[in-house]
Amino acid sequence: MINKIWLALILIGFVFAAVKGDINVVTQAAFEGAATGVTVCLGLISVLVFWMGIMKLAEEAGLVKGISKILGPVVSYLFPDVPKNHPAMGYILSNMSANLLGLGNAATPMGIRAMQELQELNPDKETASPAMCTLLALNTASITLIPTTLIAIRMNFNSANPAEIVGSTLLATGIATIAAIAADRWYRKRHAWKQPPVIPPPASTLSLKR
Numbered sequence: 001m002i003n004k005i006w007l008a009l010i011l012i013g014f015v016f017a018a019v020k021g022d023i024n025v026v027t028q029a030a031f032e033g034a035a036t037g038v039t040v041c042l043g044l045i046s047v048l049v050f051w052m053g054i055m056k057l058a059e060e061a062g063l064v065k066g067i068s069k070i071l072g073p074v075v076s077y078l079f080p081d082v083p084k085n086h087p088a089m090g091y092i093l094s095n096m097s098a099n100l101l102g103l104g105n106a107a108t109p110m111g112i113r114a115m116q117e118l119q120e121l122n123p124d125k126e127t128a129s130p131a132m133c134t135l136l137a138l139n140t141a142s143i144t145l146i147p148t149t150l151i152a153i154r155m156n157f158n159s160a161n162p163a164e165i166v167g168s169t170l171l172a173t174g175i176a177t178i179a180a181i182a183a184d185r186w187y188r189k190r191h192a193w194k195q196p197p198v199i200p201p202p203a204s205t206l207s208l209k210r
Contacts, residue, residue: 039156071096078138078181079131081121088117092135099139102148111139130191134184141176144169 017026071093082088091114098107114135122129128136147169154162 078134078184081129082118082131086117086121088114088121088131091117095135095139099142100145102144102146102150107139107142111135130188133187137180137184138177141173141180143173143177 013026013029014023017023075089075092075096076084079089079092082092091110095107095110095114098110115132118129118132118135119125122132147165150165150169151162154165
């Protein structure tokens with residue numbers, strides 16, 4: 001669907017440029033956009049490498065494990081249908097820890113592995129389970145203590161104070177996370193109400209089995 005949207009936007013741009021009789025504008029914008037993308041990517045590499053190195057040091061020092069222990073009860077509450085010792089829990093904790101530090105690129109592989117593990121627990125392989133929906137909502141909202149990627153982009157464009165967005169980012173992601181959790185809890189309760197009640201077998205059947 002996203003590919004179709006992007007294709008439609010590109011085609012609309014070509015059509016409007018052709019109608020105005022200045023197709024060179026589209027060509028120039030394409031080259032300028034490509035050049036800007038390469039510049040931004042090169043600027044991000046050093047910052048991302050630095051922060052991923054910091055995260056590796058934090059992991060070796062036990063900081064990530066400490067964050068995981070703090071988040072453990074919270075994750076157990078948010079994912080009641082996932083066994084505590086299941087591998088998915090470890091990947092979920094790693095994903096949340098990386099997102100807290102603003103390392104979205106490091107969080108993505110962990111999120112994918114968590115989804116794969118949750119799919120193993122999913123009884124209906126064609127429909128996302130409640131746990132998978134919860135993980136997607138949390139990963140999308142993702143409360144962030146240090147918006148590393150955004151700070152790197154602002155530095156790359158010579159911002160006077162690249163880190164001034166830390167407070168507003170924390171507030172925005174905090175509100176988004178609270179909203180995501182509230183929506184998740186509401187949908188989980190609604191889903192539970194829709195499930196048919198478990199009807200015990202008749203007493204005669206139980207006596208025959210005995």
